Amino acid sequence: MDVNEKIDTLFNPKSIAIIGASKTIGKWGFAFLLHLIKGGYKGEIYPVNPTVDELLGIKTYKSLREIPGPVDVAFVLIQPEQVSRAIAECGEIGIPACVVITAGFKELGPEGMKLEKTVANAARSAGIAMVGPNCAGISSPHPMSLYCMMQPNFPPPGNIAIVSQSGNLAGSIQHMCWKQDIGISRCVSVGNQALLKTEDFLEYFITDKQTHLVLAYIESVSDGKRFMEMSRKLTQEKPLILIKGGKSEVGVRAAKSHTGAIAGSDAAFDAITKQCGIIRVDDVEDMFDTAVAFLSQPVPKGNRVGIVANGGGWGVITADACSNSGLNVAPLSEKTLQALDNRLPPWWNRQNPVDMVAGMSRGAFFKAVEILCKCDEIDSIITLGFGYGKPFADVIASITDGENLNVTEYVKGAIDSDKRGMHFLLDMIKRYKKPILLSSEYIIGADRDKNEAVLDLRKKNVLIYPSSRRTARVLARLVRYGQYLQRTLPLS
């Protein structure tokens, strides 16, 4: 098996041993086993603990050698000084891959570094693909329903891969995905990267069919040349969205004590990301916003954005936000203006942003979007104010209708029209291959998770951003990735 095949086993194991499984709530040896079980893992689970017969209803083994069947992956959660012995034993019984959760190595200084080297050597000489040490585990929902991580996060199967030098960041991203029903393909917390490195996983993701885009958190790069090579290959196929921890002096200092990372100049790193078409983001929310747009939206041909606003002020601040993000809120052609004239009242503002004027029908709103989809002078669209009608419908629904006001019909009409509108937008994206991003302060908090039209959109990986600034920033990244591809791909 080469490294890629071993990583394939890591993400698709038919059987897992948990070395150091524990019966004590609060210990990681308990949590990993519990999360693996609760995640619905479809393979064989072999907890290993010398003093217990059964854990959480599963037969437990005194040692690795007692396990009756073959083991694909061993998770290691024992004392640091015992790890290299356990790894050697894994090698002896033919386990191809290990994930060492145990901390207390390089991150603690010279002594830990020495210990880490013995662990890495044990894995290397046994031909074992080792993740960690000091890591938070692995998720891979498809096909084995594998969730074997420190944090109990269970995002559905999907197409986002995550590789992270921070276990907590890996957890945060998965939590955001899980709670918003966005699927992931793989997640790996690489920890101290004694053997397997971020670059190895980037390479794996290039050809991994489950993965459509990659998220990475890194604090340092050990092999700059290989990182660039793999990033370049990857970004020709799939977007790579990255947070670099340690941009500032204090960040660098913090990263050093976190993973022992020695970061170079941030300006140099930034230049590399631009060369390699890497989309650099600032924090987890930003990463999530961006990732979901890349999952569902086509890459636009250029930076000309059309804004369709359900209200003047919204259009103004979104135009400012677009401009600030380097997007061009482009003038509309006379042809487009005339097409809009036919659908809008005579006093409409005749420019971009297209202001729908208070009280205009939803039909006109969606028609305006379609006109911008069809025209040549706009590459992408931002719509503003979706969800605005729901509070109206809610308050009308509360009327006791003694006066034949047709309350029921009105409310049903409003809800239906929201749902129809969302399907219309999804259809527009597909048909005209222009991104349509939605921004609205009316889709927030608990309401967001109860609105059927919003949930329909989310199933297709389309989010509604509660901030015009976040929306513009995400769109600008789609634009820049498109420009990178145009620059670097051979003409087809």
Added chain:
Amino acid sequence: MDVNEKIDTLFNPKSIAIIGASKTIGKWGFAFLLHLIKGGYKGEIYPVNPTVDELLGIKTYKSLREIPGPVDVAFVLIQPEQVSRAIAECGEIGIPACVVITAGFKELGPEGMKLEKTVANAARSAGIAMVGPNCAGISSPHPMSLYCMMQPNFPPPGNIAIVSQSGNLAGSIQHMCWKQDIGISRCVSVGNQALLKTEDFLEYFITDKQTHLVLAYIESVSDGKRFMEMSRKLTQEKPLILIKGGKSEVGVRAAKSHTGAIAGSDAAFDAITKQCGIIRVDDVEDMFDTAVAFLSQPVPKGNRVGIVANGGGWGVITADACSNSGLNVAPLSEKTLQALDNRLPPWWNRQNPVDMVAGMSRGAFFKAVEILCKCDEIDSIITLGFGYGKPFADVIASITDGENLNVTEYVKGAIDSDKRGMHFLLDMIKRYKKPILLSSEYIIGADRDKNEAVLDLRKKNVLIYPSSRRTARVLARLVRYGQYLQRTLPLS
């Protein structure tokens, strides 16, 4: 009555007439009446409509003159060319204040401008304080439970005042407040400002006891000198948080067609905001984030921030975000380090950000916060990762406990400890007068609105931000306002 007294009547009317009330769902004359009723208005409501006897269960009057009692405020929703006549009539029967919702004036060009002048003259010569035209109405939850606006948003009574040149922005802000249980004092959509202007409301808010901070959306300033004078007076008493629409060329163009605003250079405006201690923000989410922090947090003495992280990666990116926002992630004194040594394991990172290391108890986390509260070298604190424990407790709660694992106790302990922790933080803020901001990606979506500890915090106007960048940005604004006050206030 002077202008201030008339504005006082606007926000505290004992009776309201709705001129142009309608029985048709979908018309504004219906919506305003409905929202006023559903908002639980405590005064008298007099719908005016020449052809209807009753609307939504309320006796309706053929004309203003038929109304039996005195009217404090008239809302005007009739055709633009009828408005000046109606205003004059209001004057004749002694109504001191009007809110003109009707659009079709200055925003449509020279003809509309002429019409607007006649309306303004009618109000001026009748001595009426007029809001609008082309506005979205007024909210003032305390004491009359007044919600008379285009959009049905019902934020609870509280201490945030909103003055907005955009009705939709006013709606967005109120919606965000409402859905997150943050109270407002007043909201006024000033529209075309034919008579009453943003500056008049800023002046009113200076002495309005209900108002502790002011949010403003503006596209242009008609009287720069007065705007600066009122802003300066206000910011000595209360924070003024402002969005300026029309920062960019396209934004300016959009603003011109929205409210006829002629914006000056953005750089000049930015200099004014700095001189006047105005806190400038970018969009509604940003405004909301910032407003809530100003409501609940003390203003810090300086820019030195301490970070307490439940995980290394979180600390790194937050240190970067703080640095990027101009905050100083300051070194800790030997005394502080020793105090932390007593509470943390020997291998802790001994620096700021303080990394709690995976698996540390919540007790140690809160103790670390207290140590930073007590020390001299830190002015404010950001904590990371709250809510991280909840998914653990949830998955443990799902265990069928056949093995005496003490599941129930563990889960109860986790939930209690979260709640105790939140109250401890609130107590720390009060006792040490340093802001403590919370950032966590684990408090998002529907979970946020169900977590008791989170709701306890929110009742005290403390939010948990799902982004380290947003958290750092908000804290930096608290710092800058503190520096402004130190610069401008006489020493006490």
